Amino acid sequence: MDILSNxxxxxxxxxxxxxxxxxxxxxxxxxxxxxxxxVGPVVTIAMLLPLTFGLPSEGALIMLAGIYYGAAYGGxxxxxxxxxxxxxxxxxxxxxxxxxARKGRAGAALAxxxxxxxxxxxxxxxxxxxxxxxxxxxxxxxxxVEYFSLMLMALVFTSALVHGSxxxxxxxxxxxxxxxxxxxxxxTGVRRFTFGSSGLVEGIEFAVAAMGLFAIxxxxxxxxxxxxxxxxxxxxxxxxxxxxxxxxxxxxxxRGTLVGSFFGVLxxxxxxxxxxxxxxxxxxxxxxxxxxGQGAVExxxxxxxxxxxxxxxxxxxxxxxxxxxxxxMALVLGALMxxxxxxxxxVITSHPSLFWxxxxxxxxxxxxxxxxxLPLVGVWTSMLRIPYxxxxxxxxxxxxxxxxxxxxxxxxxxxxALFGLAGYIFVKLDxxxxxxxxxxVLGPMIEENFRRAMLMSRGDPSVxxxxxxxxxxxxxxxxxxxxxxxxxLRSQKERAILEA
Amino acid sequence: xxxxxxxxxxxxxxxLGLGGLIISTSYRMGTxxxxxxxxxxxxxxxxIAAGGAFVAxxxxxxxxxxxxxxxxxxxxxxxxxxxxxxxxxxxxxxGLIPAIFLLVGISRLANSDGGWLETVVxxxxxxAVCVGIFIYGLGLNIELGPI
Numbered sequence: 001m002d003i004l005s006n007x008x009x010x011x012x013x014x015x016x017x018x019x020x021x022x023x024x025x026x027x028x029x030x031x032x033x034x035x036x037x038x039v040g041p042v043v044t045i046a047m048l049l050p051l052t053f054g055l056p057s058e059g060a061l062i063m064l065a066g067i068y069y070g071a072a073y074g075g076x077x078x079x080x081x082x083x084x085x086x087x088x089x090x091x092x093x094x095x096x097x098x099x100x101a102r103k104g105r106a107g108a109a110l111a112x113x114x115x116x117x118x119x120x121x122x123x124x125x126x127x128x129x130x131x132x133x134x135x136x137x138x139x140x141x142x143x144x145v146e147y148f149s150l151m152l153m154a155l156v157f158t159s160a161l162v163h164g165s166x167x168x169x170x171x172x173x174x175x176x177x178x179x180x181x182x183x184x185x186x187x188t189g190v191r192r193f194t195f196g197s198s199g200l201v202e203g204i205e206f207a208v209a210a211m212g213l214f215a216i217x218x219x220x221x222x223x224x225x226x227x228x229x230x231x232x233x234x235x236x237x238x239x240x241x242x243x244x245x246x247x248x249x250x251x252x253x254x255r256g257t258l259v260g261s262f263f264g265v266l267x268x269x270x271x272x273x274x275x276x277x278x279x280x281x282x283x284x285x286x287x288x289x290x291x292x293g294q295g296a297v298e299x300x301x302x303x304x305x306x307x308x309x310x311x312x313x314x315x316x317x318x319x320x321x322x323x324x325x326x327x328x329m330a331l332v333l334g335a336l337m338x339x340x341x342x343x344x345x346x347v348i349t350s351h352p353s354l355f356w357x358x359x360x361x362x363x364x365x366x367x368x369x370x371x372x373x374l375p376l377v378g379v380w381t382s383m384l385r386i387p388y389x390x391x392x393x394x395x396x397x398x399x400x401x402x403x404x405x406x407x408x409x410x411x412x413x414x415x416x417a418l419f420g421l422a423g424y425i426f427v428k429l430d431x432x433x434x435x436x437x438x439x440x441v442l443g444p445m446i447e448e449n450f451r452r453a454m455l456m457s458r459g460d461p462s463v464x465x466x467x468x469x470x471x472x473x474x475x476x477x478x479x480x481x482x483x484x485x486x487x488x489l490r491s492q493k494e495r496a497i498l499e500a
Numbered sequence: 501x502x503x504x505x506x507x508x509x510x511x512x513x514x515x516l517g518l519g520g521l522i523i524s525t526s527y528r529m530g531t532x533x534x535x536x537x538x539x540x541x542x543x544x545x546x547x548i549a550a551g552g553a554f555v556a557x558x559x560x561x562x563x564x565x566x567x568x569x570x571x572x573x574x575x576x577x578x579x580x581x582x583x584x585x586x587x588x589x590x591x592x593x594x595g596l597i598p599a600i601f602l603l604v605g606i607s608r609l610a611n612s613d614g615g616w617l618e619t620v621v622x623x624x625x626x627x628a629v630c631v632g633i634f635i636y637g638l639g640l641n642i643e644l645g646p647i
C-alpha cells in the first residue's frame with residue numbers, strides 16, 4: 001500500500017500544470033540538444049543550472065531530468081536518419097538503425113526506439129519505486145566509515161570506466177576533490193586554497209566548474225575542426241512497425257531493459273557502456289548474427305531500451321545514496337544542493353514530494369516523448385541545418401549571464417574562463433573531466449566523513465577494514481581495479497569505448 | 501623524442517600535487533584523531549603527486565603506449581577565453597547589451613566562417629532574447645547599458 005500512496009503523491013506532484021510544463025520544456029529541450037551533435041546533455045544542464053535557481057525544487061529537478069532522458073531519445077533520432085549519433089550513447093543505434101532507414105524503414109526504426117525507450121522507462125521507474133525505499137533504509141544505517149568507502153568506490157568506478165587510463169582517471173578524481181575543498185573549512189573556519197581572493201571564500205560554485213570544464217572546453221574543441229554535415233532528405237513513410245518487426249523486437253527490448261538497468265544502478269558505468277553490452281548480447285544469442293549491421297530490428301530495439309533504462313535507473317544511487325554515477329548525475333546532485341537540499345538517503349523521507357514527483361514525471365516525460373516526437377521528426381532533422389558558428393556564441397552568452405547571476409561577482413566569470421582553459425588542456429592530455437566533477441561534488445563530503453570516521457576510531461585507520469559493509473565496498477573496488485588492469489579485458493573495454 | 505600525453509599529464513599532476521602540498525602545510529595539521537584543516541588536503545596532495553610521478557615514470561618505461569600531444573589550436577582557445585573575459589570586464593561598467601555584443605563579436609573570431617553582418621544580426625537577436633528572458637522574465641538586476 002505504501003508504494004501506491006507514494007506513487008499517488010508522485011503523480012499529484014507531476015500532474016501539477018507548472019510541473020507538466022517544466023517536464024515538457026525539459027524533454028523538448030533535451031531532444032533538441034540530443035539532435036544537435038556537439039551539444040551534449042552535460043553542457044546543457046550545466047548551462048541551465050543557474051536558470052533553475054528561481055524554480056521550486058520539484059520543477060527544477062523535473063526539468064533537468066527531462067533534458068537528460070530527452071537527449072538520449074533525440075540522439076537516436078539523428079543516429080537513424082543521418083547516421084550521426086547526437087550522443088555517444090546512441091552510437092550503437094547508428095549501426096542497424098541507419099541501415100533500416102536506408103531500406104525505407106526509418107519510420108519503423110524510430111517507432112521501435114520510442115516504444116523500446118518507453119517500455120524501458122516504465123521498467124526503470126518501477127525499479128526505482130520498488131528498490132528505492134529499501135535501499136535508503138540500508139543507507140540510513142551507514143556511518144561515516146561506510147560512506148567514505150562507498151564514495152571512494154564510486155570515484156574509482158568512474159575513473160576506471162572512462163576512456164583512457166585508470167591512473168589518470170583516479171588523478172582527475174583526486175584533483176577534483178582538492179578543488180572542491182577550496183573555501184572556508186567548516187570545522188575550523190580556516191580559509192583554504194582561496195589565494196587571498198574574497199570570491200573564493202565560499203568555495204567554487206559547482207555550476208562554474210561544470211560550465212568551464214564541459215561547455216567551454218567542448219566549444220573550443222568543436223571549433224578546431226571544420227564542420228560538415230549531410231542531412232537525410234528522404235521522406236519518412238509508415239511510422240508504425242509491421243507485425244513481424246514488432247514480434248522480433250519484444251524480447252530484445254526486455255533483455256535490453258534488464259542490461260541497461262544493471263549498468264544504470266552500477267555507479268560509473270553509464271549509458272554508453274550499457275548500449276554496447278545490450279548490442280553485444282543480442283548479436284551473441286541471435287540465430288543468424290550476420291543480419292546485424294544490415295538493419296536488424298534487435299540491433300535497434302535492445303540498445304535503445306538499454307539506453308533509456310540506464311538513464312532512469314542511474315537516479316537510484318544518486319537519489320537514495322547521494323552518490324552520483326556519472327557526470328550528468330553529479331550535475332543533478334549539484335542542482336539539489338543549489339536548492340538547499342542535502343543529498344543522501346534522507347531525501348526520500350524529508351522531501352517525499354520531490355522524490356516521488358520526479359519519479360512520476362519521468363514516466364510522464366517518456367509518454368510525452370512518444371506522443372510528441374514521432375510527429376515532429378521532420379522538425380528535429382531540420383535543426384541539423386543550424387551551423388555551429390551560429391550556435392556556440394549563443395551558448396557562451398547563456399553561460400556568462402547564468403554564471404554572473406549566481407552571485408553578481410565577476411570572479412565567477414574569470415573562473416569559468418580558467419576552468420575552460422584547464423578543461424581544454426585536460427582534453428589535450430586525454431584526461432577525462434567526468435571523474436573530476438564527481439570528485440568536486442563529493443570532495444567536502446569525503447573529507448567530512450573521513451574526519452568523523454577518524455575521530456570516532458581515535459585515529460585508527462583500520463576501522464575501514466573492520467566494518468563489514470565498508471570492507472565489502474573496498475574489496476569490490478579492488479576487484480574492479482584488478483579486473484580492469486588485466487590486459488585482455490582492458491583492450492575490450494577500450495574497443496567498446498573507442499568505437500563510440 | 502616526443503612528449504607523450506601520459507608524460508605531460510604525469511608531470512602536470514606531480515607539480516599540482518607538490519604545489520598543493522606546500523600550501524596545505526601552511527594550515528594546521530592536527531593528529532589523525534583530531535584532524536586540523538591541513539591534514540586531509542596534505543594527504544590528498546601526496547597522493548596526487550605520487551600518482552602523477554607514477555604515470556610519468558610509466559610513460560617513460562613504455563614510451564609507445566601513449567600518443568604524443570596533439571597540436572593546441574590557439575585561435576579558438578584565445579578567442580573564446582578573451583570573449584568570456586571581456587564580458588566580465590564589460591558587464592558592470594557598460595551593462596548587459598554592450599557585454600553581449602563584445603562576447604559575440606570576439607568569440608566569432610574563433611574561425612573565419614560567417615560575415616560581420618551575421619555577427620551583428622546574431623548579437624541583436626541574442627541581446628533581445630536575453631533581455632527578454634533574464635531581465636523581464638527572471639527579473640535579474642543587471643543594467644542594460646552604461647548609466
